Amino acid sequence: MLERLGDWKRSSYCAEPAAVDIGKTVTLMGWVQRRRDHGGLIFIDLRDRTGLMQLVFNPEAGVVHAKAHDLRSEFVIAVKGAVGKRPVGTENPNLKTGEVEVVVKELKVLNDSAPLPFMIEDETDVAETTRFKYRYLDLRRASLQRKLLLRHRVAMATRNYLSENGFIELETPVLTKSTPEGARDFLVPSRLAPGNFFALPQSPQLFKQILMISGFDRYFQIVKCFRDEDLRADRQPEFTQIDAEMSFVDREDVIGVMEGLIVRIFKEAGVDLKPPFPRMTYSEAVGRFGVDNPDVRFGLELKDLTGALKGSGFKVFADAASRGGVIKALCVKGGASFSRKDLDDLTEIAVSFGARGLAWVKLTEEGWQSPIAKFLSDAEKETIVKALGAEKGDLLLFGADKAAVANTVLGRLRLNIGGRLGLIPKEGYSFVWVTEFPMLDYDETEKRFVAVHHPFTAPMEADLEKLDTDTLKVRAQAYDLVLNGSEIGGGSIRIHRSDIQAKVFEKLGIAKEDAELRFGFLLDALKFGTPPHGGIAFGLDRIMSIITGSESIRDVIAFPKTQKGADLMSDAPSGVDAKQLEELFIRLAKKVEKTEKA
RNA sequence: GGGGCCGUAGUUAAGUCGGUUAUAACGCUGGCCUGUCAAGCCAGAGGGCGCGGGUUCGAGUCCCGUCGGCCCCGCCA
Numbered sequence: 126m127l128e129r130l131g132d133w134k135r136s137s138y139c140a141e142p143a144a145v146d147i148g149k150t151v152t153l154m155g156w157v158q159r160r161r162d163h164g165g166l167i168f169i170d171l172r173d174r175t176g177l178m179q180l181v182f183n184p185e186a187g188v189v190h191a192k193a194h195d196l197r198s199e200f201v202i203a204v205k206g207a208v209g210k211r212p213v214g215t216e217n218p219n220l221k222t223g224e225v226e227v228v229v230k231e232l233k234v235l236n237d238s239a240p241l242p243f244m245i246e247d248e249t250d251v252a253e254t255t256r257f258k259y260r261y262l263d264l265r266r267a268s269l270q271r272k273l274l275l276r277h278r279v280a281m282a283t284r285n286y287l288s289e290n291g292f293i294e295l296e297t298p299v300l301t302k303s304t305p306e307g308a309r310d311f312l313v314p315s316r317l318a319p320g321n322f323f324a325l326p327q328s329p330q331l332f333k334q335i336l337m338i339s340g341f342d343r344y345f346q347i348v349k350c351f352r353d354e355d356l357r358a359d360r361q362p363e364f365t366q367i368d369a370e371m372s373f374v375d376r377e378d379v380i381g382v383m384e385g386l387i388v389r390i391f392k393e394a395g396v397d398l399k400p401p402f403p404r405m406t407y408s409e410a411v412g413r414f415g416v417d418n419p420d421v422r423f424g425l426e427l428k429d430l431t432g433a434l435k436g437s438g439f440k441v442f443a444d445a446a447s448r449g450g451v452i453k454a455l456c457v458k459g460g461a462s463f464s465r466k467d468l469d470d471l472t473e474i475a476v477s478f479g480a481r482g483l484a485w486v487k488l489t490e491e492g493w494q495s496p497i498a499k500f501l502s503d504a505e506k507e508t509i510v511k512a513l514g515a516e517k518g519d520l521l522l523f524g525a526d527k528a529a530v531a532n533t534v535l536g537r538l539r540l541n542i543g544g545r546l547g548l549i550p551k552e553g554y555s556f557v558w559v560t561e562f563p564m565l566d567y568d569e570t571e572k573r574f575v576a577v578h579h580p581f582t583a584p585m586e587a588d589l590e591k592l593d594t595d596t597l598k599v600r601a602q603a604y605d606l607v608l609n610g611s612e613i614g615g616g617s618i619r620i621h622r623s624d625i626q627a628k629v630f631e632k633l634g635i636a637k638e639d640a641e642l643r644f645g646f647l648l649d650a651l652k653f654g655t656p657p658h659g660g661i662a663f664g665l666d667r668i669m670s671i672i673t674g675s676e677s678i679r680d681v682i683a684f685p686k687t688q689k690g691a692d693l694m695s696d697a698p699s700g701v702d703a704k705q706l707e708e709l710f711i712r713l714a715k716k717v718e719k720t721e722k723a
Numbered sequence: 724g725g726g727g728c729c730g731u732a733g734u735u736a737a738g739u740c741g742g743u744u745a746u747a748a749c750g751c752u753g754g755c756c757u758g759u760c761a762a763g764c765c766a767g768a769g770g771g772c773g774c775g776g777g778u779u780c781g782a783g784u785c786c787c788g789u790c791g792g793c794c795c796c797g798c799c800a
Contacts, residue, residue, distance in 0.1 A: 165757030177760090184757070198750090215758050223760090240751060243734055246761090250735060254792050307800040327800080354799040477726080477796055579800040677793095688793065 128233040133203050140176030144224050146208045151227060153178060154203040154235070156265070157196050158245065167193045171204070171227075172245075174270055179217070179226040180204055189232045199238035199245065199265075205231040253679070257693040260684060272673045272681050278393045279669065280347055283367055286389045290382055292345040292369060297332035299325060299349070304643050305635070306580055308352035311362070319710040325351035325363075328662060330579060331647050333370040334619055337658040338650045345369040347665065356688045358677040359611065359667055363686075367614075370660030376602055376618055379659050380558060383614070386663075387606070391554070394672045402556035402606070410559050415453075415536020417562070420610025422555045423548040427453050427535045430523075433508045439500035441484065445525035452525045455535055456513040457542055460520025461487040461494075467545075471522070474541055480534040484523040488515055497523075540610070554671075557607050561585065564601035565632065573634035578603040580633055581626070581647075582617040583659075589625075592632060602659070613668050616661025623651035 136152040155173035162168075167182040167190065182193040196202065206229040217223035242258075243251040245265045256263040263269060284294065303310045303324035310324035326332075328350045336344045346368045353362060367386075371379060384400040391398050403421070410419045413426045430453060435446035442452050457463075463471075468485055475483040486495035486509075493506060501509075515521060522538055524531035543549045564584050565574040576582065578601055584592065588599040602618035620626045626648060630640040640648065669681035679685035686692055706712065 159760075159762095161759050161762050163757055163759065163762080164755065166759075167757095168759050168762085170760070179760070181758085212758065215760090217760055220760080240733070244750070252730090252734090252792075254730090255734075257792095308798085330800090352799060355797085357799085358794070360799070473726095479796095576800050582800090687791090689791085691791095693792090 126234070127236060130203065130233070130235060133205075133233065135203075138175040139171050139173045139178040140221050142178065142208045142222065142225055142227065144210065147210050147225060149208050150205065151208055152203065152205050153180075153227060155201070156245075157198055157200045157202060159198065160193075160196050162194060169193060169196060169202075171202070172265075174274075176221050176267070178222050179211075179220070180206065181209075181226050181228050182232075183228065186229065189229060192232050192234065193229070196234070197238065198241060199262075200234060201236040201238075203233040203235055204229045253687075254693065257685070257687065260694045264683065269680065272669065272675065273683060275394060275673065276665075276669050276681055279390050279665070279672075282389050282393045283345075283347060283386065286386050287343075287345045287369065290343070290385070292343040292371075293341055294346055295336060295341065295344050297326070297329040297336075297346065297348070301326050301332075302643075304331075305639075306576065306633070308354050311351045311353045314709040314711055316709055327352050328366060329368055330581065331644075333368060333660060334581065334647065334658065335650050337370055337372045338653065338655045340372075340656075342372045343370070344660075356686070356690060358679075359670065361666065361678060361682065361686055362690050364678070365665040367663040367665050368660070369616075369662070370658060372656040372658045374618075374657070374659055376560070376604060376659065379616060379618075379661055380604060383606070383616075383661055383663075387556070390668065391672070396554065396672075398554065398556070402558055404558045404560060406561040407559055407563065407600075408561070410557075411532050411536075415532040415534075415539060417559055417605065418607045418610055418612045419557060419559070420540060420543070420549065420555070421557050421607075422550050422553065422609060423543050425455060425457065425539050425543055425548060427455060427532065427539070428513055429453050430509065430512055433512055434505065437500075437505055438502060439497060439505075441497075442523075442525050445527075445531075448527075450525065450527045451531050452523065453531050453535055454509070454513055454524070455522045455539060455542070456515045457520040457522065457546075458516075459518050459546070460542070461489055461518045463487075463520055471538055471541065474537055475524075475534045478534045478537050479530045480524060480526060483534075483538075484525070486521040486523075488517050488519045488521070490517060555609055559605045559607055560603070561600045562603040562605070563597065564588075564599045564603075565596055567597065574632055576629075576633060577601065578615065578617050580629055580635075580644075581619045583620045583625070584629075592628065596632065604661075606661075606663070608668075608671055611667060611671060612664075613671070614661055614663035616659065618657070618659035621651065621655040621657050623648055623655075626651055 133152055135154045139153055139155050142151055153171055155171045158170035158172040158177055160167065160169050165184045169180040169182070170177045171180050182190045184190050204227065206227040208225050209228050211224060211226050241262060242255060243249065243262070245262060247266055247268045249266065300313060300323040303312065303322060308327050310327065313323040313325065315321045315323060329346060329348055333344050348366055348368050349363050350366050351363050356362065384402060388398045388400055405419065407417055410417050412429065413419070415427050429451060431446055431451045434442045434452045437443050445452055472483040484497045486493055486498065509521065513521060522535065524535045563577050564582060566577050568575045574596060582601045582603050585600045585602055591599050603615065604617065605612050605615040607613070620629060627640070666678040666681055670678045673681060675681055684692060684694065691697065
């Protein structure tokens, strides 16, 4: 029999009453976590977002006791009772409220619950599929509530800090214009303009620049961004950025203010960071770690042997060098004990990242054990050993290829081996700013230059004149913040002159008319007194997932999507009525209609 | 677009070389039980193995297809 809340008011959260409250009468409301029914005494653990409180029902309580007997998991109840000290010897040190209990005098059953598909427990090994279908139950678990509570506090800290530093929170449209470049857009058909589409923003990039042109000087927003690309453990199609932009600043100004923000955010999590964070240029990062998001928590750095081995008798090495590539190596301390299977795994990884194979050397008691030993002279072997500081018991891995391939392959092997050998510390936060990214890259398939960061990123002043002569050497005033090998934010100083912006579009192979069509409003705006400006965006989900030690960003998002971009709880995406399509002047292709979901 | 792993009671898992009636734990239901807190003890219900084909005397086990989940490559300015 369900009862009404009536005029009952909650006097405190479950985990609030403590020893000092003994004797007080309290009114608690929450969910039945567990019932321990002794026939006589009945114990109920009552749960809300603050934690648990043990309720005691004495047999003398008559009808209240009888009602308690019928309580089941996740029933919603309200109780009135007295806070009491637990009898000596029955305290529960594992519970925040373990010294006290509430002796119940009145009980209202506000709602019942169907049997649960899984238990509401902190530690769970229930499949994500099931958890996501019943996400509301999953979210009752304390571990997830803690993460989302911290996320809230981080968002608040962000607002406070940025506001204190003169940033104004402004909203930008969610229905916006599709622009070429970058990720695939999510499109929204326009009913009022048949055949035309809005795009959901990949980021508020252009709008925040325009806000600078408007003179707001400092802007920020905690904002959803959308990218229609395949998902990963750290990638969702909709994700949240802490987005900021500042006027009349250079790189150091942005980095300075943003380090302060990061410090403030981590303080919420009880972590004291000591700025300034280390810096590294892009070329140093790629040279030493093989990637532009270096995990600097451990060594195992890449070594360049191109100079030493370019004249090698080993064709793979010599060819790589003569074609303008590089010869690089990793020296894995103690790696000579790797099994054939380990080496096969590593080779597979190397191949998956574009290598043609993986040359390895084991330095054993008997000397060089390696498929490539026979191609190398004794002098070369000595050079290698010396250059790598290699000793008996080590494993050497080589990458000889175009620089991009050799670096990526060895960089990925480094991460894998670091994990395999337990070289990566579990605790701690290692930040590094990566700066001086190249501005443009050449896309072999599209046969044109593409922006490494985005097309509005300013080149470094010193490289401006190289734009035509030595395009790939032009560095951008861009910077990424990397935490434990994960890119958690990136930004740049923007182009604020329309002539330079037009020039960059030209370099990107965007025809003048096309630039006019796609970015015309920005090019126009740039003509009307644009201040120098720059900014940054942080991935809030990624930051939260690292702070909370989560394996995937799905654990710090209340309602995440599966790898196929579906929401298992609401069953989105789904088909729509023919009438809705009609109103939008949309007809499905036949091929799609067949597989259309109801 | 591609590679890998995984789908067996509500949940997590076991299931041998294809062979009777598919196991266990937790949960659930009922009973007993006055200091438990993963309460305890006793009894019970519950699935036909993601779905669809095929091979076979016989399929959870083998084959093909398909759906779904996870990890990764490509993609993600």
